[in-house]
Amino acid sequence: MKAVIYARFSSDLQREESIEAQVRACSDYISNKKWVLSDTYIDRAMSARSDQRPEFQRMIADAKQRKFDFIVIHKLDRFSRDRYDHAFYKRELKLAGVRLISVLENLDDSPESVVLESVLEGFSEYYSRNLGREVMKGLKENALQCKHTGGVPPLGYDVGADGKYIINDREAVAVRYIFEAYLSGDGYDSIARWLSTNGIRGKRGSVIAKNSLHDILCNEKYTGTFVYNRSTAKDAAGRRNGHSNKSNDEIIRIEGGIPAIITKEIYNKAMDKMQKNKSGTHRAKEPYLLSGILFCGKCDSAMVGSSRGNPRTPTETTKKYYQCNRKGRTRECDCQAVNRDVIEGVVLTHLEKIADSKTINDISAWVSENVKLYKKTSADKLKEIKKELSAVSRDVEKLLDKIIDGLDSEAARQRLAGLEARKLHLEVQVTDLQVFTETTTGANKAEIKKYLSQLKKIKSLSREQQAAVIKQFVSRIEYYPPDGDGGDPVRSCKITTRLDSLLAGCEDRERHTPAFLSFLTSSCSVSMSFV
Numbered sequence: 001m002k003a004v005i006y007a008r009f010s011s012d013l014q015r016e017e018s019i020e021a022q023v024r025a026c027s028d029y030i031s032n033k034k035w036v037l038s039d040t041y042i043d044r045a046m047s048a049r050s051d052q053r054p055e056f057q058r059m060i061a062d063a064k065q066r067k068f069d070f071i072v073i074h075k076l077d078r079f080s081r082d083r084y085d086h087a088f089y090k091r092e093l094k095l096a097g098v099r100l101i102s103v104l105e106n107l108d109d110s111p112e113s114v115v116l117e118s119v120l121e122g123f124s125e126y127y128s129r130n131l132g133r134e135v136m137k138g139l140k141e142n143a144l145q146c147k148h149t150g151g152v153p154p155l156g157y158d159v160g161a162d163g164k165y166i167i168n169d170r171e172a173v174a175v176r177y178i179f180e181a182y183l184s185g186d187g188y189d190s191i192a193r194w195l196s197t198n199g200i201r202g203k204r205g206s207v208i209a210k211n212s213l214h215d216i217l218c219n220e221k222y223t224g225t226f227v228y229n230r231s232t233a234k235d236a237a238g239r240r241n242g243h244s245n246k247s248n249d250e251i252i253r254i255e256g257g258i259p260a261i262i263t264k265e266i267y268n269k270a271m272d273k274m275q276k277n278k279s280g281t282h283r284a285k286e287p288y289l290l291s292g293i294l295f296c297g298k299c300d301s302a303m304v305g306s307s308r309g310n311p312r313t314p315t316e317t318t319k320k321y322y323q324c325n326r327k328g329r330t331r332e333c334d335c336q337a338v339n340r341d342v343i344e345g346v347v348l349t350h351l352e353k354i355a356d357s358k359t360i361n362d363i364s365a366w367v368s369e370n371v372k373l374y375k376k377t378s379a380d381k382l383k384e385i386k387k388e389l390s391a392v393s394r395d396v397e398k399l400l401d402k403i404i405d406g407l408d409s410e411a412a413r414q415r416l417a418g419l420e421a422r423k424l425h426l427e428v429q430v431t432d433l434q435v436f437t438e439t440t441t442g443a444n445k446a447e448i449k450k451y452l453s454q455l456k457k458i459k460s461l462s463r464e465q466q467a468a469v470i471k472q473f474v475s476r477i478e479y480y481p482p483d484g485d486g487g488d489p490v491r492s493c494k495i496t497t498r499l500d501s502l503l504a505g506c507e508d509r510e511r512h513t514p515a516f517l518s519f520l521t522s523s524c525s526v527s528m529s530f531v
């Protein structure tokens with residue numbers, strides 16, 4: 001876990017902790033937690049009322065790039081004093097998966113919130129993705145009619161009065177030429193030059209540029225297959241993430257839905273050729289499922305994926321490994337590399353085993369029951385906090401009026417600082433509760449069950465899907481190599497899943513069924529040995 005420190009020294013209050021004292025308190029906190037301090041952001045003589053603080057902005061930008069997991073501050077008022085800013089940045093951090101920790105204030109006062117968060121964090125992501133799929137089912141009705149869905153139609157097609165695609169004969173000639181030329185070995189440069197010198201233009205008379213040739217060659221529509229919803233999914237904030245592609249079951253594909261310009265055979269040949277060219281220049285991309293969560297048991301460095309053999313010409317003998325990063329860089333660790341397929345197999349088997357249907361049923365019931373309970377108490381609590389918040393705000397206003405009228409004493413200043421700190425604390429709680437309510441929408445038994453059921457069939461998923469499920473459920477894996485000096489010849493790993501904290505929060509054990517308890521126990525940081 002990586003943490004950063006944010007410290008601020010303002011000019012608007014007389015008594016406050018020095019930057020050095022703030023940083024010292026924060027770094028003590030970080031080393032106690034055994035986190036890694038990766039950066040320190042300090043704004044001097046800046047007021048927290050404004051978000052125009054250079055270091056603060058740099059930190060938010062780094063947080064969005066997920067450069068760290070935690071921001072540690074000495075007191076909440078270091079972070080922000082503006083209610084809107086505070087809620088806004090807290091939400092931004094939440095979306096980036098970064099948590100704000102105050103050394104002096106305890107943000108998470110209820111154990112349930114910690115417990116539920118562990119399941120719900122993954123669940124809310126899963127749920128919004130799944131909801132998208134439900135919406136798609138409705139859209140499919142329209143898409144089944146294979147109508148143009150907006151934007152400029154691809155080269156070779158026009159849109160008819162009924163909204164369906166019709167072939168533009170002049171442009172279709174260009175499309176056929178592009179495929180034929182590409183298959184006979186012409187490069188993009190010479191194809192573009194030929195089109196231009198022969199006066200073949202694209203939509204609206206534009207020149208067909210070299211870089212649009214790739215998109216044309218990849219467009220499955222030319223084979224007569226209507227493809228819809230190929231673009232990437234949006235995240236919780238509604239932004240598109242360019243790096244993640246939609247999975248195949250979310251894409252609507254209707255064969256023969258539009259008039260074909262080229263045959264499937266030609267299209268497939270072009271795709272094969274493109275694939276071959278690609279693997280010649282780039283390393284074939286195969287995800288390492290445990291990247292980012294696998295650590296060396298000897299030195300605690302991350303273990304990174306690497307392959308031996310020639311990656312340019314991958315063969316059966318190209319071996320894939322995870323290797324201790326410290327060993328790879330400085331040779332300071334003697335941890336042996338571990339075969340990728342072996343350790344991934346151990347993790348997949350573990351995930352598959354911890355979730356049989358009986359336990360999934362029990363755990364879904366438990367989580368949904370607690371979400372309901374917690375939501376109800378949250379709503380009550382929210383009302384209470386809002387009430388206190390408006391009372392405190394009124395007091396602040398009154399005191400400010402008095403200060404404006406000439407009251408200026410140390411006591412008044414201290415009282416104001418106290419009230420403002422209380423106000424901020426309440427505002428943070430309001431944000432927390434609102435975020436919780438938002439992220440638990442749809443957390444009913446059936447949905448949670450579906451979410452957990454992914455574990456059961458994990459071995460039948462594609463590697464990309466497996467990577468996504470592992471990311472949701474596993475928080476950390478430590479690998480222990482066999483001891484070379486005649487010690488323990490067995491290698492092992494310790495798997496920590498996100499469900500572990502369920503056990504910690506599960507104080508009232510009497511209430512749970514044996515199957516549920518055994519699920520909790522088995523999912524809690526197990527060590528597995530393998531040869």
Ligand SMILES: [Zn+2]
Nearest residue numbers: 296299324333
């Ligand atoms: Zn190591």
